[in-house]
Amino acid sequence: MISSSAIIAASSIIEPGVIIGPRVVIGPFCVISAGVQIGEGTCISSHVIINGNTKIGRDNQIGRGSSIGEISQDLKYAGEPTGLEIGNGNQIGCHATLHRGTVQGGGMTRIGHLNIFERGVHLGHDCQVGNATFIGEHSALAGHVLLGNDARIDALSAVHQFCIIGAGARLLANTCVVQDVPPFVMAGGNRAVPKGINEQTAEFCRAGSSQQNIIRYLYDLLYHRQETIERVKSEIERLSTEYPLLCHFNAFFLHSARGIIR
Numbered sequence: 001m002i003s004s005s006a007i008i009a010a011s012s013i014i015e016p017g018v019i020i021g022p023r024v025v026i027g028p029f030c031v032i033s034a035g036v037q038i039g040e041g042t043c044i045s046s047h048v049i050i051n052g053n054t055k056i057g058r059d060n061q062i063g064r065g066s067s068i069g070e071i072s073q074d075l076k077y078a079g080e081p082t083g084l085e086i087g088n089g090n091q092i093g094c095h096a097t098l099h100r101g102t103v104q105g106g107g108m109t110r111i112g113h114l115n116i117f118e119r120g121v122h123l124g125h126d127c128q129v130g131n132a133t134f135i136g137e138h139s140a141l142a143g144h145v146l147l148g149n150d151a152r153i154d155a156l157s158a159v160h161q162f163c164i165i166g167a168g169a170r171l172l173a174n175t176c177v178v179q180d181v182p183p184f185v186m187a188g189g190n191r192a193v194p195k196g197i198n199e200q201t202a203e204f205c206r207a208g209s210s211q212q213n214i215i216r217y218l219y220d221l222l223y224h225r226q227e228t229i230e231r232v233k234s235e236i237e238r239l240s241t242e243y244p245l246l247c248h249f250n251a252f253f254l255h256s257a258r259g260i261i262r
Helices: 202-206 209-224 229-239 244-255
Strands: 053-056 067-070 083-086 097-099 108-111 185-188 193-197
Touching: 053 067, 067 083, 083 097, 097 108, 193 209, 209 229, 209 244, 229 244
Parallel strands: 053 083, 067 097, 083 108
Antiparallel strands: 185 193
């Protein structure tokens, strides 16, 4: 089903069964496969391929030469009907590669709302990306990576499979991450080491000084005093009722399995 208000270049190929919403714009030489859904107001540049069970929300921008919804680069994948979900208001740069999920990872790669992916970004299978994140040019997330809300990954960085990048964290340019990065922590290097607190992230800036000081206190426990994870988790539990921002740390340590950067 194609909305009458959609604009599609004559050179693009749209297979039967594609759902295209109102005011969608599809540039020349695109290929959209059966099973794809594209929400209202989304704009797709030239030479874009969108495959498989891929659902794209409203008002997204997808740059030229991108490959969206390709099968996972995982030897365990055996053709199961997995998918990719993209929320609303995302900006996806040129030559991005975003892959569908696998059964082992829950079957779905998910991208939230209002994210910015610069050119050449790669998202592997089963990645779970939150809202308002930023991924710089030619950076890559391997399979099963969790990227928290408002996190930032600068250019030419790489994240190992199954790693977690916490809410509000930042990876500096040319960083390689092989362990989890806690919320609001800034990291850099190969392999990544902590470089301080990302005090420029939106949620940290909106928080009052008391909550900001609690984040600094937790960073001090982890990286200056080098307390055990169990000690830090007990402090988070003790302080959570008074400081709502610590919910990000609770969620982070609930899922963290690779250990944190040190």
